[in-house]
Amino acid sequence: SAGVVIIGGGQAGLQVATSLRQGGYGEAIRIIGAEPYAPYQRPPLSKAVLSGEAGVDTVPLRGQVFFTDNRLDLVTGRRVEAIDPGSKTVTAGADTIAYDHLIIATGADVRKIPVPGADLPGVLYLRGLDDALKLKEALTTPRNVVVIGGGFIGLEVAASATKLGSSAVVVEALPRVLARSTAPAMADAIVRRHTEKGVKIMTGAGVARIEGEGKVSAVVLSDGTTLAADLVVVGIGVVPAAGIAKAAGIDTDHGIVVDPLLRTSAPDVFAIGDVARFPTRFAPRPVMVESVQNAIDQGKAVAATILGKGAAYDAVPWFWSDQFDMKLQTTGLAFDIDETVVRGDADSLAFSVFQLKGGRVIAVDSLNKPADHMIGRRLVAAGAQLRTEDLADPSYDLKRAAM
Numbered sequence: 001s002a003g004v005v006i007i008g009g010g011q012a013g014l015q016v017a018t019s020l021r022q023g024g025y026g027e028a029i030r031i032i033g034a035e036p037y038a039p040y041q042r043p044p045l046s047k048a049v050l051s052g053e054a055g056v057d058t059v060p061l062r063g064q065v066f067f068t069d070n071r072l073d074l075v076t077g078r079r080v081e082a083i084d085p086g087s088k089t090v091t092a093g094a095d096t097i098a099y100d101h102l103i104i105a106t107g108a109d110v111r112k113i114p115v116p117g118a119d120l121p122g123v124l125y126l127r128g129l130d131d132a133l134k135l136k137e138a139l140t141t142p143r144n145v146v147v148i149g150g151g152f153i154g155l156e157v158a159a160s161a162t163k164l165g166s167s168a169v170v171v172e173a174l175p176r177v178l179a180r181s182t183a184p185a186m187a188d189a190i191v192r193r194h195t196e197k198g199v200k201i202m203t204g205a206g207v208a209r210i211e212g213e214g215k216v217s218a219v220v221l222s223d224g225t226t227l228a229a230d231l232v233v234v235g236i237g238v239v240p241a242a243g244i245a246k247a248a249g250i251d252t253d254h255g256i257v258v259d260p261l262l263r264t265s266a267p268d269v270f271a272i273g274d275v276a277r278f279p280t281r282f283a284p285r286p287v288m289v290e291s292v293q294n295a296i297d298q299g300k301a302v303a304a305t306i307l308g309k310g311a312a313y314d315a316v317p318w319f320w321s322d323q324f325d326m327k328l329q330t331t332g333l334a335f336d337i338d339e340t341v342v343r344g345d346a347d348s349l350a351f352s353v354f355q356l357k358g359g360r361v362i363a364v365d366s367l368n369k370p371a372d373h374m375i376g377r378r379l380v381a382a383g384a385q386l387r388t389e390d391l392a393d394p395s396y397d398l399k400r401a402a403m
């Protein structure tokens with residue numbers, strides 16, 4: 001039998017391989033990854049590895065011996081160019097590789113900024129290890145950094161750059177940072193801390209162009225403001241790497257469309273991680289979720305399905321971000337929120353925001369409050385109905401409520 005072929009040696013691809021072997025799968029498992037590295041963690045690339053608090057040696061997810069011991073056939077530096085669901089094969093260079101089950105775990109690519117000057121040297125992006133090494137190198141000398149995009153990656157890069165002695169300005173087009181992912185009260189607290197640490201955050205600020213002679217020297221905003229910059233980092237989101245699936249006639253809708261078992265429209269072809277658009281009871285419509293949690297849990301879920309023990313994917317979404325002395329943790333997906341409750345002091349560096357819809361807790365953001373986060377996951381999973389005055393009362397025993 002042809003066994004399993006996994007396209008993409010990232011967080012999700014490695015997880016499905018690992019869970020298959022742990023579950024007793026006996027056939028061949030091939031992981032084909034485009035990057036020249038064995039699977040590694042991306043989160044530290046904008047945090048401890050970028051700021052120098054952790055070495056690059058800490059990023060690999062598994063050592064070489066793990067792949068040998070588990071008979072995982074890992075090919076790096078190889079891009080799968082085509083999928084043929086009819087013959088159940090994929091093509092990579094001169095090779096045609098057959099599969100019984102195919103898992104597409106190709107992740108996402110950075111969204112490029114479509115403004116003049118975007119190709120100038122000194123305009124960088126951050127997705128992979130190579131990007132991180134380039135950025136780290138650029139930050140060995142103090143710089144005037146302009147970060148375009150006030151999402152997690154942008155804010156983490158601004159914090160890491162500041163720690164290394166650079167000055168950072170974050171430019172966000174929307175009226176506030178972290179608009180897609182956190183409650184306003186939480187975003188405000190994060191902005192306050194960045195400002196105290198010397199980061200300048202500009203919201204409602206569109207970028208008109210990037211300027212420079214041979215290398216970047218400034219970012220010009222739509223209102224004409226010119227920001228001096230000898231390094232620009234663009235963090236304006238990602239585009240799911242769904243091209244090969246689309247070309248193969250597999251249903252896509254920005255990402256690869258999957259059913260509750262994470263199956264694509266092609267027989268025995270699954271999609272997981274950042275590239276998958278999946279239905280979930282935690283959102284009113286199918287979503288893509290870019291997180292380690294989602295990559296891992298979907299990898300486990302597909303392995304279970306291939307092993308004949310599958311069930312609808314139902315994991316609670318959660319995420320974290322580290323910026324300066326802030327550990328932000330979120331759980332749930334904040335769609336159509338109609339009530340927001342702050343628990344603790346929103347002017348401090350330790351509090352949580354509970355977001356409700358129809359009286360149910362559907363998302364919780366916690367700042368330096370890991371216990372609230374853990375309870376939050378249970379409340380979100382249960383769709384718990386709690387009174388807002390109880391949620392807001394620090395003496396109210398949330399843990400018991402979550403039982």
Ligand code: FAD
Pocket residue numbers: 007008009010011012013032033034035041042043044045046078079080081105106107108126127128153241244272273274275289290291292293295318319320321322
């Ligand atoms: P990836 O890890 O991106 O892996 C996909 C792999 O597939 C890539 O190596 C790619 O090169 C390869 N590939 C693509 N196309 C092909 C092809 N045709 N053939 C072969 N290989 C191919 N998440 C959190 O939860 N918390 C965090 O704090 C956090 N911080 C992050 C910081 C950074 C800088 C980045 C970039 C991401 C961060 N994330 C974080 C998100 C998290 O890393 C991703 O959600 C996760 O890596 C997704 O896993 P994946 O396997 O779907 O994709």
